[in-house]
Amino acid sequence: MISTATRQSLSVYFGSTCHSGKDFKNTQIVLPFDPFDVVHSWTLTLITVVICTVLLARRLWFIRDKLHIRDLPGPVDNVSWLYGNLPELLLSRPYGKFESEWQEQYGSIYRFKGCFSEDLLFISDPAAIRYIFNSAKLFDFSPNRSFIASSVFGKDAVVVLRNGGEPHRRIKNAFSPAFALARLQPYIPVMRDISRKAADKLMQKYLERESSDSNAAVDIYHLLQHVTSDIIGEVGFGQQFNAVETNGGDKVAQSHQNVVMLASRDSKSAILGESIIPYVPQIIMRLMLHLPTRTVRTLQSFRAVSEVWASALLRDSLHPSEDGADGGLVGFVVSSNKNLKHERLSFNEISRQTSMFLVAGQETTANALTWALYELARRPTWQDQVRKEIIEAQHSESSLDKLDYLNAHIKETLRFYPPVPLTERMAFEDTVLPLSRPITTISGRVITELPIRKGQMIHVGIASYHRDPHVWGPDAHTFNPPRWVDGRYDSGDLPESIGPYSNLASFVGGARMCLG
Numbered sequence: 001m002i003s004t005a006t007r008q009s010l011s012v013y014f015g016s017t018c019h020s021g022k023d024f025k026n027t028q029i030v031l032p033f034d035p036f037d038v039v040h041s042w043t044l045t046l047i048t049v050v051i052c053t054v055l056l057a058r059r060l061w062f063i064r065d066k067l068h069i070r071d072l073p074g075p076v077d078n079v080s081w082l083y084g085n086l087p088e089l090l091l092s093r094p095y096g097k098f099e100s101e102w103q104e105q106y107g108s109i110y111r112f113k114g115c116f117s118e119d120l121l122f123i124s125d126p127a128a129i130r131y132i133f134n135s136a137k138l139f140d141f142s143p144n145r146s147f148i149a150s151s152v153f154g155k156d157a158v159v160v161l162r163n164g165g166e167p168h169r170r171i172k173n174a175f176s177p178a179f180a181l182a183r184l185q186p187y188i189p190v191m192r193d194i195s196r197k198a199a200d201k202l203m204q205k206y207l208e209r210e211s212s213d214s215n216a217a218v219d220i221y222h223l224l225q226h227v228t229s230d231i232i233g234e235v236g237f238g239q240q241f242n243a244v245e246t247n248g249g250d251k252v253a254q255s256h257q258n259v260v261m262l263a264s265r266d267s268k269s270a271i272l273g274e275s276i277i278p279y280v281p282q283i284i285m286r287l288m289l290h291l292p293t294r295t296v297r298t299l300q301s302f303r304a305v306s307e308v309w310a311s312a313l314l315r316d317s318l319h320p321s322e323d324g325a326d327g328g329l330v331g332f333v334v335s336s337n338k339n340l341k342h343e344r345l346s347f348n349e350i351s352r353q354t355s356m357f358l359v360a361g362q363e364t365t366a367n368a369l370t371w372a373l374y375e376l377a378r379r380p381t382w383q384d385q386v387r388k389e390i391i392e393a394q395h396s397e398s399s400l401d402k403l404d405y406l407n408a409h410i411k412e413t414l415r416f417y418p419p420v421p422l423t424e425r426m427a428f429e430d431t432v433l434p435l436s437r438p439i440t441t442i443s444g445r446v447i448t449e450l451p452i453r454k455g456q457m458i459h460v461g462i463a464s465y466h467r468d469p470h471v472w473g474p475d476a477h478t479f480n481p482p483r484w485v486d487g488r489y490d491s492g493d494l495p496e497s498i499g500p501y502s503n504l505a506s507f508v509g510g511a512r513m514c515l516g
């Protein structure tokens with residue numbers, strides 16, 4: 001409270017500052033404003049500032065506190081400081097053993113430990129996954145992931161370029177039309193021929209097994225790797241690798257397969273190696289790429305072979321041969337690119353993608369086909385239904401996407417055995433993840449969204465999302481292809497629909513969505 005006396009003396013004081021002060025005692029001072037109002041507004045301003053600061057600080061403190069992912073439950077007690085939970089997550093056999101236990105115990109968001117005790121987030125909540133995939137500016141591969149990819153494929157490869165950035169978008173725009181269903185349709189006879197050769201080979205192996213009266217397992221996986229290599233070679237580039245016939249194909253096909261095998265060689269030292277990349281100066285990393293190790297030799301041979309091959313391929317596509325040889329999907333991209341006035345890709349930009357396609361498409365497709373056949377073999381009655389549908393369709397020329405049982409089988413395979421079960425993203429800014437369901441933190445707080453800090457590494461659990469009973473029902477952990485027949489999971493109108501294909505995260509979504 002301000003007393004009347006104080007108010008008067010304050011009036012004089014303020015008056016003296018505004019006037020010359022001459023004879024002020026006897027002068028009726030006329031002030032240009034009411035000093036009380038000034039004081040009042042200053043005080044009010046001060047109080048408001050203090051309150052706002054306190055509120056802001058509280059809010060920041062609250063957010064920082066809330067942001068602290070240490071308040072999230074997870075399997076973090078008594079784990080190795082050096083490796084964290086990564087060996088359990090990545091090296092367990094069968095794959096996903098721990099992941100599924102953790103999902104059951106901690107739900108769809110939890111904290112776990114990486115190398116050197118780094119706090120990592122594991123996320124399989126559908127709303128959060130959707131947000132991560134669709135926010136290109138906020139989430140991308142970490143710089144060390146990009147460094148590894150660039151040392152394999154070169155800096156212009158689409159997996160290395162910044163998510164949704166201009167070059168990335170331009171390359172995706174140029175290649176996406178090549179993968180449209182209508183463009184692939186004419187290649188169905190090629191795919192059928194290659195599959196027939198593989199089926200003959202399988203039958204031959206089966207008969208050999210019968211005649212030798214042995215129970216030895218038939219290795220279908222490597223055969224299917226050769227099938228996908230041949231199909232991508234011919235459909236993608238108009239090249240015959242003959243991997244099925246020759247059991248591996250030519251130098252190009254083999255150097256690609258070697259890189260695929262390199263990537264799938266998971267070990268504790270590989271986990272550690274990847275984690276120390278951020279701490280090693282770039283110059284040393286570059287020097288390491290010249291060490292005489294088996295890994296470096298495989299990479300060097302891959303890059304040498306693929307560069308020569310891709311350059312020759314593109315030159316041929318630019319000047320098609322007289323015999324009208326088909327340059328496959330890349331040939332299509334080259335000729336559409338020639339006609340572009342804006343956003344034209346450079347020679348390097350096209351050639352860098354070619355090798356990457358072979359690597360990105362081969363293992364994933366072979367893996368999906370292997371599980372699809374395995375599950376058909378385990379279900380003879382269902383297999384008969386699928387076969388009958390295919391045979392009938394051949395007579396009626398029905399399009400492949402109209403085959404309900406076949407498509408149900410493919411979708412269930414991709415759900416139950418996603419070829420890429422886990423992917424990583426780094427947050428490039430502070431942000432807040434929406435959640436489909438509230439979660440309770442260790443301190444007992446119930447949160448409906450999860451603030452995270454810039455730099456936070458996130459593991460997106462594709463396989464875990466695919467087995468979430470809240471999304472797929474109580475039989476989420478059962479391989480059950482008929483679940484797809486009534487179309488209930490296909491709707492793009494679901495509140496949290498994910499990815500380009502039937503709400504599956506198998507091909508991720510957003511700007512980094514699988515091209516193939």
Ligand code: HEM
Binds near residue numbers: 159423505
């Ligand atoms: C069943 C088969 C396939 C599966 C399950 C699959 C899955 C995926 C996934 C999950 C990603 C995103 C990885 C990530 O962001 O973490 C991806 C990216 C990619 N895939 Fe596939 N893929 C398959 C087949 C193919 C084929 C046949 C090709 C090409 C011939 C291909 C080309 C690519 C390319 C170029 C990218 C990188 C896209 C980018 O970074 O913007 N994929 N794929």
